Amino acid sequence: xxxxxxxxxxxxxxxxxxxxxxxxxxxxxxxxxxxxxxxxxxxxxxxxxxxxxxxxxxxxxxxxxxxxxxxxxxxxxxxxxxxxxxxxxxxxxxxxxxxxxxxxxxxxxxxxxxxxxxxxxxxxxxxxxxxxxxxxxxxxxxxxxxxxxxxxxxxxxxxxxxxxxxxxxxxxxxxxxxxxxxxxxxxxxxxxxxxxxxxxxxxxxxxxxxxxxxxxxxxxxxxxxxxxxxxxxxxxxxxxxxxxxxxxxxxxxxxxxxxxxxxxxxxxxxxxxxxxxxxxxxxxxxxxxxxxxxxxxxxxxxxxxxxxxxxxxxxxxxxxxxxxxxxx
Amino acid sequence: xxxxxxxxxxxxxxxxxxxxxxxxxxxxxxxxxxxxxxxxxxxxxxxxxxxxxxxxxxxxxxxxxxxxxxxxxxxxxxxxxxxxxxxxxxxxxxxxxxxxxxxxxxxxxxxxxxxxxxxxxxxxxxxxxxxxxxxxxxxxxxxxxxxxxxxxxxxxxxxxxxxxxxxxxxxxxxxxxxxxxxxxxxxxxxxxxxxxxxxxxxxxxxxxxxxxxxxxxxxxxxxxxxxxxxxxxxxxxxxxxxxxxxxxxxxxxxxxxxxxxxxxxxxxxxxxxxxxxxxxxxxxxxxxxxxxxxxxxxxxxxxxxxxxxxxxxxxxxxxxxxxxxxxxxxxxxxxxxxxxxxxxxxx
Numbered sequence: 111x112x113x114x115x116x117x118x119x120x121x122x123x124x125x126x127x128x129x130x131x132x133x134x135x136x137x138x139x140x141x142x143x144x145x146x147x148x149x150x151x152x153x154x155x156x157x158x159x160x161x162x163x164x165x166x167x168x169x170x171x172x173x174x175x176x177x178x179x180x181x182x183x184x185x186x187x188x189x190x191x192x193x194x195x196x197x198x199x200x201x202x203x204x205x206x207x208x209x210x211x212x213x214x215x216x217x218x219x220x221x222x223x224x225x226x227x228x229x230x231x232x233x234x235x236x237x238x239x240x241x242x243x244x245x246x247x248x249x250x251x252x253x254x255x256x257x258x259x260x261x262x263x264x265x266x267x268x269x270x271x272x273x274x275x276x277x278x279x280x281x282x283x284x285x286x287x288x289x290x291x292x293x294x295x296x297x298x299x300x301x302x303x304x305x306x307x308x309x310x311x312x313x314x315x316x317x318x319x320x321x322x323x324x325x326x327x328x329x330x331x332x333x334x335x336x337x338x339x340x341x342x343x344x345x346x347x348x349x350x351x352x353x354x355x356x357x358x359x360x361x362x363x364x365x366x367x368x369x370x371x372x373x374x375x376x377x378x379x380x381x382x383x384x385x386x387x388x389x390x391x392x393x394x395x396x397x398x399x400x401x402x403x404x405x406x407x408x409x410x411x412x413x414x415x416x417x418x419x420x421x422x423x424x425x426x427x428x429x430x431x432x433x434x435x436x437x438x
Numbered sequence: 439x440x441x442x443x444x445x446x447x448x449x450x451x452x453x454x455x456x457x458x459x460x461x462x463x464x465x466x467x468x469x470x471x472x473x474x475x476x477x478x479x480x481x482x483x484x485x486x487x488x489x490x491x492x493x494x495x496x497x498x499x500x501x502x503x504x505x506x507x508x509x510x511x512x513x514x515x516x517x518x519x520x521x522x523x524x525x526x527x528x529x530x531x532x533x534x535x536x537x538x539x540x541x542x543x544x545x546x547x548x549x550x551x552x553x554x555x556x557x558x559x560x561x562x563x564x565x566x567x568x569x570x571x572x573x574x575x576x577x578x579x580x581x582x583x584x585x586x587x588x589x590x591x592x593x594x595x596x597x598x599x600x601x602x603x604x605x606x607x608x609x610x611x612x613x614x615x616x617x618x619x620x621x622x623x624x625x626x627x628x629x630x631x632x633x634x635x636x637x638x639x640x641x642x643x644x645x646x647x648x649x650x651x652x653x654x655x656x657x658x659x660x661x662x663x664x665x666x667x668x669x670x671x672x673x674x675x676x677x678x679x680x681x682x683x684x685x686x687x688x689x690x691x692x693x694x695x696x697x698x699x700x701x702x703x704x705x706x707x708x709x710x711x712x713x714x715x716x717x718x719x720x721x722x723x724x725x726x727x728x729x730x731x732x733x734x735x736x737x738x739x740x741x742x743x744x745x746x747x748x749x750x751x752x753x754x755x756x757x758x759x760x761x762x763x764x765x766x767x768x769x770x771x772x773x774x775x776x777x778x779x780x781x782x783x784x785x
Contacts, residue, residue: 334557335552335553335554335557335558336557336558336559336560336561338505338552338558339550339552339558339559339560339620339623340560341505341544342503342505342544342545342549342550342552342624343544343545343568343571343572343575343623344540344541344542344543344544344545344546344572344575344576345541345545345571345572345575346536346541347536353571354560354563357560357562357563358560358561358562431562432561432562433561433562433564433607433609434561434562434607434609437607437609437610
């Protein structure tokens with residue numbers, strides 16, 4: 111097991127190097143650069159900048175250096191100082207922008223992931239155990255509805271319900287009077303009152319699909335001979351089902367849990383925009399629209415790194431849960 | 439617990455099936471899988487059940503274990519009685535699949551070995567874990583004791599290095615080793631009855647012979663009764679004391695091994711025996727076969743179920759009337775109108 115983990119971790123290193131390089135190339139791809147934008151802004155403000163001066167600034171900032179040199183400078187700044195460069199749209203360090211929103215994004219995404227699993231696994235198991243029962247059909251209907259209704263529509267409906275019938279102020283993560291206030295019990299309660307809508311929206315969408323996956327996996331597993339063996343040992347139905355087939359049926363879940371990591375980070379962009387949530391998703395969307403290259407590049411790099419780490423985590427978890435992979 | 443309309447079981451009787459009927463409700467209607475099956479197992483004896491695929495041999499033992507599929511429908515008149523300790527008759531046919539009594543009996547008093555050693559063990563648990571769970575469940579003991587028992591059992595089924603094997607996963611073992619582990623699992627709580635459902639069908643002949651030897655020596659040592667299901671007459675001759683031959687959900691003939699092999703009374707048993715090549719038999723160009731194939735279970739022939747393939751059938755009688763069960767000396771009986779009147783072609 112240790113051998114397996116060490117080997118996987120070592121393999122992740124070259125992957126990360128390649129991924130970060132590709133991220134950097136992507137930032138450079140759009141025509142124009144930071145200086146072009148800065149000079150255009152200065153000219154707008156009535157300052158006179160010649161092409162020679164523009165070129166000097168570029169040289170001073172190192173933008174004329176070969177791509178490889180620039181890459182090494184960019185990546186070493188990130189690695190050594192945590193400096194992701196400057197966002198010229200927000201005129202603030204990229205790192206501050208991203209880390210500022212990361213906390214709330216992770217809380218929200220983790221909550222919705224936990225709820226997704228809490229709903230999807232028991233319901234999927236029940237549906238498979240009692241296939242074609244009334245509740246199975248009911249869950250199936252809700253599953254397809256949940257899958258079919260776009261998240262943002264559900265978000266709008268829930269906002270309207272909360273606003274019109276429950277008389278709540280909805281949207282955002284807290285009421286305006288708590289913005290920028292230090293953390294207090296009242297503020298925490300207020301956040302809880304707001305956060306349920308995105309959590310419900312994100313969890314239903316995710317759970318609807320996962321219920322189907324879990325049900326199908328369980329149906330496959332329940333018919334296998336080892337389940338009959340387990341019954342023949344005198345275990346109760348609950349012990350059999352949760353002890354044996356669920357363990358095996360969870361493997362596809364475990365192998366995809368790593369993908370949740372980048373998804374946690376980017377969040378559900380449209381839902382976040384509709385609900386006006388201060389998460390990283392809308393920030394990424396905006397940075398792409400504005401060609402805010404260092405911000406977008408920082409995002410792409412972090413997303414890629416999270417994907418690599420997530421896959422690594424999945425592999426390790428899967429090896430831990432399924433001996434056939436560990437020893438293969 | 440005993441049913442007042444049934445005669446009490448003799449004290450040597452361990453398991454008694456009477457008139458057991460099982461059908462399955464399918465989209466295309468009801469299929470009868472087991473029709474009025476009656477057999478019994480005495481303490482410490484080995485009953486071999488022989489029959490083709492679909493003859494209902496596995497379904498019958500699943501009815502004993504109460505592990506029938508959800509769409510199974512049981513006939514009301516049948517009874518399955520089990521007397522594990524010689525002092526109480528338990529009417530298993532009245533028990534629900536998940537009743538407390540059945541859960542105590544399964545794994546505790548009746549162990550079961552399955553056909554597919556490749557898939558009958560959980561792929562994500564070690565062999566030891568699977569044995570320990572059963573031991574801890576029935577003996578209410580701790581992990582250390584259960585583990586010691588698992589190691590002891592793996593040694594008993596002659597796996598090399600049991601201390602090492604206990605932490606192995608099924609995929610790290612060969613088919614024969616897995617079947618040994620399966621036997622250890624079935625025997626972990628010293629059952630009085632072991633049901634072996636085609637335990638050697640998926641194995642090659644060398645391994646098959648080893649597993650049969652192992653089962654025989656374990657039976658000598660532990661003294662449990664065995665119901666041994668197979669479609670292989672050679673295996674039955676090797677291990678069984680008594681034999682029941684099944685065809686299309688019915689027991690067509692039952693008797694001691696010697697009677698079945700040397701004086702078969704039912705044309706089906708005779709035909710099966712003639713289809714086996716034997717050392718020293720007169721040279722023949724082709725082995726005898728049974729003409730036709732097993733009828734569609736949705737469409738069982740009227741009268742004797744075997745008459746469509748029988749060489750001795752009398753269309754008027756066999757095609758209309760279900761034959762009576764004719765009894766012979768030594769507990770042998772056959773389900774045939776002409777049983778005892780046919781030339782005995784087993785030799």
